[in-house]
Amino acid sequence: MDRLDAFPTPPELVIDLDRVAAAYREFISALPGVAVHYAMKCNPHPEILGLLHALGGRFEIASAAELDALLAIGADPAQVLSSNPVKPLPHIARQHAAGVWRYSFDSEDELDKLAVAAPGAAVVVRLAAHQIRSGVPSEGKFGVDADHAVTLMLAARERGLRPYGAAFHVGSQMLLPHAWRAPLRAVGYLMSKLAAEDVFLQMVNLGGGFPARYTGKIPPMADYGAVIGAALADLPYPVAAVCEPGRALVAEAGTLHTTVIGTAVRGGRRWAHLDVGAFNGLMESLETGNELRFPVADSRAGAARDRFHLTGPTCDSQDTIMFDVELSADLRAGDRVTLGGTGAYTTVYASRFNGFDAPMIRCVTGVAIETSDDAAYCG
Numbered sequence: 001m002d003r004l005d006a007f008p009t010p011p012e013l014v015i016d017l018d019r020v021a022a023a024y025r026e027f028i029s030a031l032p033g034v035a036v037h038y039a040m041k042c043n044p045h046p047e048i049l050g051l052l053h054a055l056g057g058r059f060e061i062a063s064a065a066e067l068d069a070l071l072a073i074g075a076d077p078a079q080v081l082s083s084n085p086v087k088p089l090p091h092i093a094r095q096h097a098a099g100v101w102r103y104s105f106d107s108e109d110e111l112d113k114l115a116v117a118a119p120g121a122a123v124v125v126r127l128a129a130h131q132i133r134s135g136v137p138s139e140g141k142f143g144v145d146a147d148h149a150v151t152l153m154l155a156a157r158e159r160g161l162r163p164y165g166a167a168f169h170v171g172s173q174m175l176l177p178h179a180w181r182a183p184l185r186a187v188g189y190l191m192s193k194l195a196a197e198d199v200f201l202q203m204v205n206l207g208g209g210f211p212a213r214y215t216g217k218i219p220p221m222a223d224y225g226a227v228i229g230a231a232l233a234d235l236p237y238p239v240a241a242v243c244e245p246g247r248a249l250v251a252e253a254g255t256l257h258t259t260v261i262g263t264a265v266r267g268g269r270r271w272a273h274l275d276v277g278a279f280n281g282l283m284e285s286l287e288t289g290n291e292l293r294f295p296v297a298d299s300r301a302g303a304a305r306d307r308f309h310l311t312g313p314t315c316d317s318q319d320t321i322m323f324d325v326e327l328s329a330d331l332r333a334g335d336r337v338t339l340g341g342t343g344a345y346t347t348v349y350a351s352r353f354n355g356f357d358a359p360m361i362r363c364v365t366g367v368a369i370e371t372s373d374d375a376a377y378c379g
């Protein structure tokens, strides 16, 4: 055991803010005229929020605590979208008092709460959009079909609320740009039906779902822009378009630095145990049935390679990260392993289950942006 000194190093998630800025700029140039509201749940670190705010980005929230984090960085509540379709009543009241005026919903029950806690608010009906499987399936819970949405918008008007927009979310890490087509057709249908009732929408919310690059290729952002631009042009009348990217803006900026706490051979298969697993930072491994392939590298960078099952530190077998990952054949306790693409939906999900710490976040700038890092990584 020559590397005992490496053990006290706690796990760390390093966020390259230059890469967040680059992702944001690429995003807005691919979707010209579409306002970008960052879905802060995927990584609400204040430096990320502050950077996106400084670049002109806006935000999407689900709770009163998320709004507080935005007030702390000086964001204007009037530019914030409250996009959780079902909100606790006190959170609505708090957001309304602070100046948030646009709220998503998909039920009459929510309209009743909004009418009480945010009288006169602009409401955005959430449409269902889960016909195509995405890389990290996140849909199936929210949204109604377009006919139901018509009924709900008329119900909103009866309650003194303002029928204002339609929203959907195609599912996270959506690798098919044409996934936006069918929901936008449904928005068009809704607009036509409401026009007959003298209700005209002012906003369509394209949601999130735009992908980040893990191991393997993703379509260029321009392909998403082309599909969406064409579908928006087909709507019955022009409306303002907004979107709510989360993962696409921050995932690639994150690199998780972990330590190998031990290796083992079980039933002829090699295992590498890291100090981070599904429960203290890599929950999406569990959510995707270990299909999300983070780019991985190890500190030995040995020429001789072998396949390992990469798992976490707890006694629960559910915290495995990825199966059959290629690493240095002589990997052992104390070595460092980095996982790329870990800027989104990692530390936010982390618990201290079994007593293992969540990684601390450190934001950096001025690091050379690696553009061809695939060669150094293997998955």
Ligand SMILES: *Cc1c(COP(=O)(O)O)cnc(C)c1O
Pocket (backbone or CB within 6 Å): 039, 041, 042, 060, 083, 084, 169, 171, 172, 173, 207, 208, 209, 210, 244, 245, 246, 247, 248
């Ligand atoms: C989580 C969420 C997003 C962001 O999704 P990504 O797949 O990370 O882009 C956007 N909008 C809403 C309403 C969400 O709940």
